[in-house]
Amino acid sequence: MSPHTSSTPQQGHYRYDPTALDQQGPARLFSHVGEDGIARYIAAQLGQAAVEQGKLSHPLSLLGNQLKRTVHKADELWNFITTRLVNLEIFQSGWFNFDLPPDEQFGVGFVRDRRDMMEALLSARQAAVKETQPTQSRGRFYQVLEQHRRSRPIVVHIHEREGGLSDREFARQRLAGQNPMVLRRIQTADQPLLQSWAAVDCLLASGDRVDLEQAATDNRLFVAKYPLLQSLTVADLQPGRYVGSPIALFYRTQNELEPLLIQLETGHVVTPHNASGDAWMQAKLFVQVADVTHHELISHLCDTHLAMEAFAIATPRQLPTTHPLYRLLRPHFQFLLAINNRGNTVLLGEGAAIDNLMAPTRQASIGLINRAYRERSFGDYALPKNIRQRGIEPEFLPEFPYRDDAMLLWDAIQRYATQFLQQYYPTDESVQQDFYLQAWAAELGSSLCDRPLSDFPQAPAWLPTEAIAQAGLDLHELPDYPRVPGFPTEISSFHDLVEITTQLIFTCGPQHAAVNFSQFDYVGYAPNAPLAAYCRPSSCTSIEQLLPSLTQDLGQIELSFALSGIRWGRLGNSDLIDFKDSGDRQVLEQFRAELVAIEQQITQRNHKRVASTGIAYPYLLPPRIPNSINI
Numbered sequence: 095m096s097p098h099t100s101s102t103p104q105q106g107h108y109r110y111d112p113t114a115l116d117q118q119g120p121a122r123l124f125s126h127v128g129e130d131g132i133a134r135y136i137a138a139q140l141g142q143a144a145v146e147q148g149k150l151s152h153p154l155s156l157l158g159n160q161l162k163r164t165v166h167k168a169d170e171l172w173n174f175i176t177t178r179l180v181n182l183e184i185f186q187s188g189w190f191n192f193d194l195p196p197d198e199q200f201g202v203g204f205v206r207d208r209r210d211m212m213e214a215l216l217s218a219r220q221a222a223v224k225e226t227q228p229t230q231s232r233g234r235f236y237q238v239l240e241q242h243r244r245s246r247p248i249v250v251h252i253h254e255r256e257g258g259l260s261d262r263e264f265a266r267q268r269l270a271g272q273n274p275m276v277l278r279r280i281q282t283a284d285q286p287l288l289q290s291w292a293a294v295d296c297l298l299a300s301g302d303r304v305d306l307e308q309a310a311t312d313n314r315l316f317v318a319k320y321p322l323l324q325s326l327t328v329a330d331l332q333p334g335r336y337v338g339s340p341i342a343l344f345y346r347t348q349n350e351l352e353p354l355l356i357q358l359e360t361g362h363v364v365t366p367h368n369a370s371g372d373a374w375m376q377a378k379l380f381v382q383v384a385d386v387t388h389h390e391l392i393s394h395l396c397d398t399h400l401a402m403e404a405f406a407i408a409t410p411r412q413l414p415t416t417h418p419l420y421r422l423l424r425p426h427f428q429f430l431l432a433i434n435n436r437g438n439t440v441l442l443g444e445g446a447a448i449d450n451l452m453a454p455t456r457q458a459s460i461g462l463i464n465r466a467y468r469e470r471s472f473g474d475y476a477l478p479k480n481i482r483q484r485g486i487e488p489e490f491l492p493e494f495p496y497r498d499d500a501m502l503l504w505d506a507i508q509r510y511a512t513q514f515l516q517q518y519y520p521t522d523e524s525v526q527q528d529f530y531l532q533a534w535a536a537e538l539g540s541s542l543c544d545r546p547l548s549d550f551p552q553a554p555a556w557l558p559t560e561a562i563a564q565a566g567l568d569l570h571e572l573p574d575y576p577r578v579p580g581f582p583t584e585i586s587s588f589h590d591l592v593e594i595t596t597q598l599i600f601t602c603g604p605q606h607a608a609v610n611f612s613q614f615d616y617v618g619y620a621p622n623a624p625l626a627a628y629c630r631p632s633s634c635t636s637i638e639q640l641l642p643s644l645t646q647d648l649g650q651i652e653l654s655f656a657l658s659g660i661r662w663g664r665l666g667n668s669d670l671i672d673f674k675d676s677g678d679r680q681v682l683e684q685f686r687a688e689l690v691a692i693e694q695q696i697t698q699r700n701h702k703r704v705a706s707t708g709i710a711y712p713y714l715l716p717p718r719i720p721n722s723i724n725i
Contacts, residue, residue: 107195113566119464120400211659214242247618265351272612273389274496279485280315330458337453412534429724453626471580495711510685539581689716
């Protein structure tokens with residue numbers, strides 16, 4: 095391989111956040127650049143600690159809290175101003191980049207798209223808040239969006255057509271909704287679960303009785319479970335809100351899934367045939383609440399945005415800009431650090447979306463994210479392995495839109511990575527002897543206790559030692575776990591390098607597109623998937639009691655629209671992937687041609703899906719997939 099320039103200068107701009115290492119969550123960027131940034135961070139932390147520990151007088155505590163709120167509002171105002179004044183390019187330049195490494199901030203084109211989205215959102219909100227009932231408020235919001243050439247959620251039309259959340263639609267959303275990552279086939283290890291339901295009379299809509307043991311033997315039973323949510327206690331939930339850990343069991347008929355039962359609490363099983371009143375609909379909605387909680391915190395935020403952050407940091411730290419893996423991966427990390435930094439405020443911050451709209455508290459939500467991240471090995475993100483682990487191969491579940499379209503893209507990305515990398519790595523030995531590549535792997539896969547302290551920000555020597563320690567930046571011993579669970583400490587074969595690269599590009603492109611851009615279609619209508627329930631199963635008396643209030647309902651619409659209202663960049667776009675080498679460009683053109691063929695194939699599939707279910711699955715059409723996680 096040709097020699098590279100050193101990546102050492104980059105390392106000073108990219109440091110890992112050391113302040114929550116005890117939580118074992120995803121590796122995060124320390125977004126306070128330079129000595130002055132570190133000093134400002136320490137000063138802010140000390141001030142906040144003084145307020146929280148009651149070391150200040152009551153007036154000063156009030157002043158401190160007010161100052162904190164003022165700073166937060168100032169940040170929001172600055173974001174608004176720079177978006178509105180996007181055409182003044184100085185606002186998108188490095189002059190006003192206070193929190194990110196150079197060239198990591200959003201570009202002008204992206205901010206223009208964000209401005210257009212914000213204008214539509216603000217107009218819709220202004221119209222909706224004048225209404226006094228959720229139904230009318232939602233209707234006005236959607237009408238104004240349509241005036242801005244935006245579509246209302248597809249699930250609105252489905253509910254109108256089917257009179258609400260039908261059993262058919264409830265089952266279909268496990269395969270083609272916003273969270274197709276949970277459903278799995280009942281297998282041998284699930285026998286205790288089946289035995290606990292032995293006394294339940296399970297009937298299909300046709301009236302046919304289902305023998306659960308036989309159906310499991312015939313590979314016709316599938317389950318949606320949310321075990322991570324079992325750990326939530328009453329103290330982990332916002333007052334007046336609820337999310338449980340339900341289990342939904344489905345039977346595969348000839349052509350589709352049909353729900354058989356829902357277990358809301360241990361021993362509390364509801365079926366379509368034994369439920370009185372609207373108890374069955376309530377049960378489905380409690381599953382939807384758990385599903386959307388799992389989706390927002392884990393399938394979307396944890397498994398795409400946060401899981402990729404360590405790679406977006408390690409790549410510029412360890413790989414020179416001329417390195418082939420840097421050139422291949424870097425376009426797929428564009429704006430990832432910027433959007434994750436923004437998410438710290440709008441999603442994870444105090445009083446932000448999670449606090450305001452979801453059932454778990456902010457602290458409990460962060461705990462769920464950290465646990466989910468630490469329990470999942472890097473290799474488990476690979477789509478083929480995920481399909482095998484869940485037992486959802488085509489021979490067991492013939493129709494699964496997410497799986498089928500995603501596999502087309504996985505295979506294409508794998509060929510793209512293979513063709514690109516084989517130009518530079520003709521043998522396994524060439525992989526093993528690449529010093530930069532091995533340093534990259536070591537930073538991601540080695541235990542932190544084996545890593546240098548220089549991976550983290552170094553406080554200026556002139557700052558008091560006590561202040562540095564109180565701010566959490568005084569590191570002496572690092573914990574014994576890696577940044578990326580299950581990632582190798584060294585890469586020993588070309589095959590392994592291709593698999594890793596395929597997984598990263600797929601996660602930053604198709605996987606994020608599938609779980610992100612489906613949000614407004616299915617979560618932008620609270621009667622389909624509320625972000626929280628407002629009663630518990632034991633005390634819920636009506637659907638209206640379970641659903642969010644007018645204010646929360648509108649907040650859910652706004653959030654889901656904002657999270658999926660921008661599509662910037664396109665997978666394989668040659669303007670974003672600026673290869674200079676003719677061989678690299680040829681490989682990219684082959685990939686782009688394959689994406690065109692995949693688009694045609696998915697379009698044909700969608701014609702059949704519309705004929706069968708009335709609904710297409712558009713989220714993995716290549717023109718709709720961004721090249722990176724940027725929203």
